[in-house]
Amino acid sequence: MKHDKAKLQSSLRADRFRNILLSCVLSYVVARLVVTDAGLWHPSLPADATALGEIIAVAGLPAMVLACFGMRTRYRGFTMVCATGCVAVLCLVVLA
Amino acid sequence: MIPLLVMLWVGCLACHAALQPARYRLPDLSARYRIVMGLVRGVAPALALGVALAAGVVVGVVLWCTTFSVAGLIVAACIVAWSMRRH
Amino acid sequence: MRETPMRETLRTRMGWLHAWVGFICGLVLTCICATGTLAVFDTEITRWMQPEIRIPTGTSPTDTALDAAAARVREQQARGVFAFLNLPSARAPALEILHYDGHEFVGDTLDPRTGALIATRATTGGKFFYNFHYSLRGGGTVGVGIVNILALGLLVAVGAGLIIHLRALVPDIVMLRLSGSRIRAWLDAHLLAGVLFMPFTVMMAYTGILVHADTILPAHLHVMTAPRARATAPPAQPAPLRPVMTHMRPLLDTARARLGGRDCGFILFLPDRLSISASDASGPFLTRDHVDFSLPDGRLLGTTVTRRPIAMTMHLIHGLHYARFAPPSLRWLYFMSGLGATAGIASGLVLFLMKRRRHSGHRAEFRVAEGLTIATIVGLPVGILSFLWANRMLPTGLPGREGAEITVFFFTWAACAMHGTLWSGIARPMRGWREQLVMVAVLGCGLPVLDATCTMAALRASPVLHAGIDGMAALFGLIALYSLVRLYREPVG
Numbered sequence: 001m002k003h004d005k006a007k008l009q010s011s012l013r014a015d016r017f018r019n020i021l022l023s024c025v026l027s028y029v030v031a032r033l034v035v036t037d038a039g040l041w042h043p044s045l046p047a048d049a050t051a052l053g054e055i056i057a058v059a060g061l062p063a064m065v066l067a068c069f070g071m072r073t074r075y076r077g078f079t080m081v082c083a084t085g086c087v088a089v090l091c092l093v094v095l096a
Numbered sequence: 097m098i099p100l101l102v103m104l105w106v107g108c109l110a111c112h113a114a115l116q117p118a119r120y121r122l123p124d125l126s127a128r129y130r131i132v133m134g135l136v137r138g139v140a141p142a143l144a145l146g147v148a149l150a151a152g153v154v155v156g157v158v159l160w161c162t163t164f165s166v167a168g169l170i171v172a173a174c175i176v177a178w179s180m181r182r183h
Numbered sequence: 184m185r186e187t188p189m190r191e192t193l194r195t196r197m198g199w200l201h202a203w204v205g206f207i208c209g210l211v212l213t214c215i216c217a218t219g220t221l222a223v224f225d226t227e228i229t230r231w232m233q234p235e236i237r238i239p240t241g242t243s244p245t246d247t248a249l250d251a252a253a254a255r256v257r258e259q260q261a262r263g264v265f266a267f268l269n270l271p272s273a274r275a276p277a278l279e280i281l282h283y284d285g286h287e288f289v290g291d292t293l294d295p296r297t298g299a300l301i302a303t304r305a306t307t308g309g310k311f312f313y314n315f316h317y318s319l320r321g322g323g324t325v326g327v328g329i330v331n332i333l334a335l336g337l338l339v340a341v342g343a344g345l346i347i348h349l350r351a352l353v354p355d356i357v358m359l360r361l362s363g364s365r366i367r368a369w370l371d372a373h374l375l376a377g378v379l380f381m382p383f384t385v386m387m388a389y390t391g392i393l394v395h396a397d398t399i400l401p402a403h404l405h406v407m408t409a410p411r412a413r414a415t416a417p418p419a420q421p422a423p424l425r426p427v428m429t430h431m432r433p434l435l436d437t438a439r440a441r442l443g444g445r446d447c448g449f450i451l452f453l454p455d456r457l458s459i460s461a462s463d464a465s466g467p468f469l470t471r472d473h474v475d476f477s478l479p480d481g482r483l484l485g486t487t488v489t490r491r492p493i494a495m496t497m498h499l500i501h502g503l504h505y506a507r508f509a510p511p512s513l514r515w516l517y518f519m520s521g522l523g524a525t526a527g528i529a530s531g532l533v534l535f536l537m538k539r540r541r542h543s544g545h546r547a548e549f550r551v552a553e554g555l556t557i558a559t560i561v562g563l564p565v566g567i568l569s570f571l572w573a574n575r576m577l578p579t580g581l582p583g584r585e586g587a588e589i590t591v592f593f594f595t596w597a598a599c600a601m602h603g604t605l606w607s608g609i610a611r612p613m614r615g616w617r618e619q620l621v622m623v624a625v626l627g628c629g630l631p632v633l634d635a636t637c638t639m640a641a642l643r644a645s646p647v648l649h650a651g652i653d654g655m656a657a658l659f660g661l662i663a664l665y666s667l668v669r670l671y672r673e674p675v676g
Contacts, residue, residue, distance in 0.1 A: 012191070016199055032400060039402045046402070048493040054396040055496065058389065062338035069200060070193055070346065098512050109357050116354060154467040154499065155513065161382040162516040165523055168379040172359040179362065 023068030026081050030064060031057040033088035040095040097151060101144050101159060105167030108140035113175055120175055194347055201343035206535045206552070208336035209528045213559045215316055215330060216528060219387070220521030221567070222313040223506060223514055224651075226274040229308025231634075231652045232574045234641030236292055236301055238276040244295035249431035251298030252278045255291065256452050260424055268450040270435075271295045272464055286321060287314050289585070304579040306588060311570070317395070320589075328398040334388045335399075337528075341385060344377060352378060369534050376527035383520040384527065390504035393497070422454035429481030434459060438474040441486045445472075456484060463507035468498040532556045545610075553612050554604025561619035562599030564659060568626035569595040571656065575637045613670060620667040627660020 038053020039046050064081045071077030111133035113120045125133065144163070148156035221228065230236060244252075252268050259266040259280065269279040269288075278293040287310040292301045311320070318326035345352070359375050361368045377384075392399075431450075438447050438459035448462030451473075460473040475484040489495065502508055506517050536553055543549045573591035577584055599619055606615030631653035635642060642649045 016196065020200065020204075035400045035402060045491070045493075048491055050397075050402040051497050052493050053402075054393060054400055055500075057400055058335075058392050058396055061335060062342050065339050066197075066200075066342045066346070070196055070343075072191075072196070098516070113357050119354060120358070152467070154503070155508075158503070159513065159516070161386075162513075162520050165379040165383060165520055166516065168357050168375070169523070172357040172375055175357065176359050176361055183362070 019072075020065075020069055023065045023077075023081075026068060026078070026085070027061050027064035030081055030085040030088060031061045033085060033092060034060065037088055037091045037095060040092070097147060098159065098163060101148055101163035102167050102170070104140045104144040104147070105164050106170055108137050108144075109168055109171040110174070111137040111140075113171060121179060122175070197343040197346045201340050201347060202535055202538075204336050204343070205340040205528070205531050208333045208340065209532050209535075210555055210559050211319075211329075212333050212337055213525060213528050213532065214563055215319075215333065216521060216525040217563055217567075218312040219316040219391075220518055220525060222309065222316050223518045223521060225309030225313045227309065227648055228312070228652065229306070229310060230275065230645070230648055232306045232308045232571070233292070233303040234638040235303045235579075236277055237641060237644040238271075238295065239644075240273060240276050242271065242276050242295050244271055244278055245297070246430060246432045248278060248293060248295050248298035249435070252280060252293050253427045253431050253450075253452070255293070256280055256450075257424060257427055260452060266290060267452060270447055270449060270462070272446070272448070272462060274464070277301065287311065304574075305584040306574055307585050311589060311592075312567075317391075324398055327395045331392050331395055331399045334392045337388045338385065338392075341377075341381065341388075345381075348374065348378070366534070366537050369530060369537060373527060373530040373534050376523050376530060380520055380523035380527055384524040387504060387521075387524070390500045393500050394504055424454050425478040427452070427457070428479035429476075434476050434481050437476075437483060441474045441483075442472055442488075454478075457481070463502075463505065465508070467502040467508045468495060469501035469505055469507065470495075470498045529560050532560065547608075550607045550610070550612075551604060554600065554607040554615070557603030557607065557612065557615045557619060558596070558600035561616060561623060561663075562596050562603060564663075565599050565619055565622045565626065566592045566596035568623065568630065568656060568659075571630060571652075572626060572633065575633050617667060617670055620663045620670065623663035624660045624667060627656045627658075627663060629660070630656040 034057045035050060035053040038056070039050040041053075042049035064084070067077040068081050069077065071080070114122055114125060115130060115133050115137065116122075117124045141164075145156070145160050148160040148163075150156065151159060256266050256268050259282070264282050266280050266282045269275070269281050271278060276295065278295045278298070279290060280293065281288040281290040287307045289305075289307065289310075292303050293299065294301055307314075314320050317330060319329060320326070322329060355374065356378055357375070359368075359371045361371075434457065435447055439445065442461045442465075445465035446462040447459050448464070449460050451458040451460070456478055457476045458473045459476070460471055463469055470489055472486075472488045474486045476482060477484050489498065506514065509517060533556070536549070536556060539549065570588055570592040573588045577587055577591075581587060599622075603612075603615040603619065606612055606618075634649055634653050638649075
């Protein structure tokens with residue numbers, strides 16, 4: 001029984017570790033897309049537009065990591081962040 | 097200005113602790129005192145913000161937040177000192 | 184009997200995230216926060232470390248001094264040093280001719296009354312802590328990127344902590360139960376520091392990341408940018424340096440008027456023009472508004488003032504983080520808040536180890552973690568105090584003196600890390616804690632004595648400055664002494 005408990009704990013740790021890595025990677029990609037989109041949104045003032053993108057992305061990055069990692073019910077967190085990423089990619093395609 | 101802000105926050109947080117006597121192991125208060133303390137707890141932060149904003153919006157908000165932190169430490173230390181004396 | 188699976192709730196997941204991200208990032212974040220806290224008074228620390236400068240605060244530079252300084256700058260530029268002139272301020276009363284040496288801004292100090300060079304001991308001063316804070320000293324772009332990633336880790340840990348503690352956040356806001364169990368007492372201390380200083384911590388982490396956001400969030404995705412055309416033209420010859428044939432005073436007066444009455448901060452001497460920038464201390468917005476004058480005649484070329492909303496927001500973000508606008512009282516509040524934030528993270532490190540000691544204390548990883556924690560919480564103050572002691576003890580004319588002081592800092596810190604890890608490795612970590620606390624107590628309480636012995640004249644010239652720095656060192660020494668006494672009640676091991 002002790003062995004089972006240790007195995008459960010070990011698999012839980014591995015699951016959490018995988019989840020946090022995935023959350024970080026996904027959130028970072030979305031944040032980068034937001035910054036790139038912002039830079040393309042206002043070509044006449046790219047520095048200001050990029051700065052605005054950075055303001056939003058830096059605020060959103062930790063929130064996305066927490067949402068991805070914390071909202072496990074039906075993978076709501078991942079779904080939300082992936083949806084945000086898809087919107088960012090669409091904007092990139094439209095603006096580029 | 098900073099001592100005034102700290103005093104206002106100390107008043108607010110001390111009343112906050114006093115309104116939860118079981119939690120903070122403080123003596124119970126009568127209903128009249130509870131009303132007054134509730135008022136102080138509600139009004140003091142707003143008053144502190146008004147005083148702080150006299151120094152400008154940005155500086156005022158920074159002063160308001162940092163004096164809150166310092167006042168919290170003072171109140172926590174006072175509660176600990178009071179508890180140690182009592183027990 | 185079937186084993187029930189461990190209940191995975193939001194709080195348990197966030198608890199795990201907060202603990203592990205907090206500990207791993209916290210080991211370096213404690214150092215970043217501590218050096219950032221010291222950087223609030225970087226100018227004052229530099230003045231303390233150069234006791235040869237005894238200029239009363241509020242001394243205005245004379246016309247002779249300004250013109251002499253301008254000539255010196257051009258002289259250095261002719262020798263290939265990209266120098267600029269830093270004007271006196273309330274915090275730093277001397278004229279400074281500075282250049283960037285790859286790590287800090289260093290250079291000559293001039294008397295603002297005469298323009299004469301003041302022979303000061305070579306030191307990086309408080310700027311060393313500033314440099315360590317934002318780039319881990321010598322880390323360059325990689326160092327800045329690492330600091331930014333750790334700051335993001337801090338925000339994640341704070342967010343996770345907020346989710347765990349949300350229900351008791353307001354009711355327990357001033358809770359501190361020292362009479363209960365040790366873990367309870369440390370948890371309360373961690374929560375108290377964490378919650379009370381959370382607005383400051385989040386503000387500094389967020390603004391700090393934004394200051395160098397381009398290192399981790401560069402603007403362009405490489406796949407989307409067209410390859411740059413290769414430069415075919417040969418590199419241009421550096422433009423010839425035009426002499427400064429005009430007096431500085433009228434230019435400064437014009438610049439002040441054009442900048443809306445704001446004081447002037449520094450003067451850039453470009454090959455064909457002068458650029459006088461507004462002082463960083465003139466307001467919470469850290470603008471680089473400047474007035475340009477042509478050379479050699481000093482004719483006004485124009486004024487550059489930024490008023491675009493997003494640019495102003497970034498200036499505010501920079502201003503809030505650097506706090507150069509802060510008067511002494513607000514600066515002390517920044518300092519205390521920085522100490523509070525550092526204490527919040529450091530107490531979290533101790534709590535992490537305490538919670539896991541029973542089950543994992545025998546493991547090598549735990550002992551290494553404890554050794555690193557000792558190095559961070561106690562070893563770093565030993566290193567910082569050694570840096571200040573080295574400033575007083577090393578001969579003033581020693582070649583490479585700046586580097587020697589920094590070597591003392593890193594050598595002492597590394598020795599403390601090894602010392603802590605060794606004692607922790609043989610399952611006697613308390614010895615490591617105690618012995619290093621003794622070092623902090625001796626160095627901290629001894630600094631005022633050393634300062635009075637070595638630099639009495641400077642102490643008399645700037646008593647408030649020396650009282651502040653010596654006083655803080657002594658206070659930390661006394662805190663270390665108190666901690667030592669408390670630890671002696673613990674069993675050795």
